[in-house]
Amino acid sequence: MPSALITGANRGIGLAFARSFAADGWRVYGCCRQPDKARELKDLAGQVTVHRLDVTDGLQVAGLARELAGQPVDILLNNAGIYGSRTGFGETEFDVWPQVFQVNVMAPLRLAERFVEQVTQSERKLIVNISSRMGSIGENSSGGGYVYRSSKAALNMVAKSLSIDLAGRGITVLTFHPGWVQTDMGGPNAAVTAGESVAGMRAVIERLTSADNGRFFTHDGGEIPW
Numbered sequence: 702m703p704s705a706l707i708t709g710a711n712r713g714i715g716l717a718f719a720r721s722f723a724a725d726g727w728r729v730y731g732c733c734r735q736p737d738k739a740r741e742l743k744d745l746a747g748q749v750t751v752h753r754l755d756v757t758d759g760l761q762v763a764g765l766a767r768e769l770a771g772q773p774v775d776i777l778l779n780n781a782g783i784y785g786s787r788t789g790f791g792e793t794e795f796d797v798w799p800q801v802f803q804v805n806v807m808a809p810l811r812l813a814e815r816f817v818e819q820v821t822q823s824e825r826k827l828i829v830n831i832s833s834r835m836g837s838i839g840e841n842s843s844g845g846g847y848v849y850r851s852s853k854a855a856l857n858m859v860a861k862s863l864s865i866d867l868a869g870r871g872i873t874v875l876t877f878h879p880g881w882v883q884t885d886m887g888g889p890n891a892a893v894t895a896g897e898s899v900a901g902m903r904a905v906i907e908r909l910t911s912a913d914n915g916r917f918f919t920h921d922g923g924e925i926p927w
């Protein structure tokens with residue numbers, strides 16, 4: 702049975718990933734900050750275990766990696782993310798910026814470093830990072846979004862380096878823009894549901910080859926310039 706470790710699995714896109722994998726019989730390690738409040742995650746049918754994980758807490762990450770030592774992780778899914786400040790030029794809330802980098806950039810690398818053995822031991826050997834097209838420098842034609850955009854651009858660079866550094870272990874690293882998704886972050890007017898976004902990303906994952914290592918896809922399989 703393949704397995705997925707998902708950060709931010711209690712709501713939004715992370716919960717939709719957990720639901721989708723669990724429904725297909727995968728072993729799901731559902732990680733969230735407050736398991737006590739993660740009712741929808743805990744109520745999922747299937748091989749789902751819920752783990753306390755604030756991705757910015759190095760001790761918790763290390764502890765979970767020790768707890769899962771020897772358990773193959775087919776897909777390490779770096780999903781947890783925050784937007785931070787929505788203010789424009791001249792109103793930047795500089796104090797929230799470090800926290801956004803902790804969650805969106807540093808945590809995915811920390812997770813990759815701590816879980817590389819479990820991924821290497823698996824069949825599929827995948828690290829998937831949920832980024833955003835807001836992090837694409839090539840596509841930025843509207844400006845603004847300094848805090849979030851810069852964090853996702855930095856995540857993209859982390860993912861690219863991981864794809865090079867871990868290729869020798871047979872690990873494939875993918876980066877996704879999940880679409881504009883109806884979640885707390887995306888809002889109710891977003892273009893797709895979390896279920897639709899996840900179905901698309903899973904379809905891309907199912908047909909990928911080693912030539913896709915280090916690439917940046919949309920949920921419907923299009924490619925985004927860095």
Ligand SMILES: NC(=O)c1ccc[n+]([C@@H]2O[C@H](COP(=O)([O-])OP(=O)(O)OC[C@H]3O[C@@H](n4cnc5c(N)ncnc54)[C@H](OP(=O)(O)O)[C@@H]3O)[C@@H](O)[C@H]2O)c1
Binds near residue numbers: 713881888
């Ligand atoms: N929705 C969109 O339109 C959209 C578009 C592009 C990219 N994305 C990306 O997709 C990913 C998922 O977003 P979403 O739309 O599902 O957002 P969401 O509904 O706001 O959910 C965010 C998730 O991240 C978790 N999280 C935040 N900080 C955390 C921390 N320190 N440790 C562990 N978990 C933490 C949250 O947990 P709590 O419940 O504990 O806060 C929650 O589970 C993010 O990386 C986001 O940037 C979303």
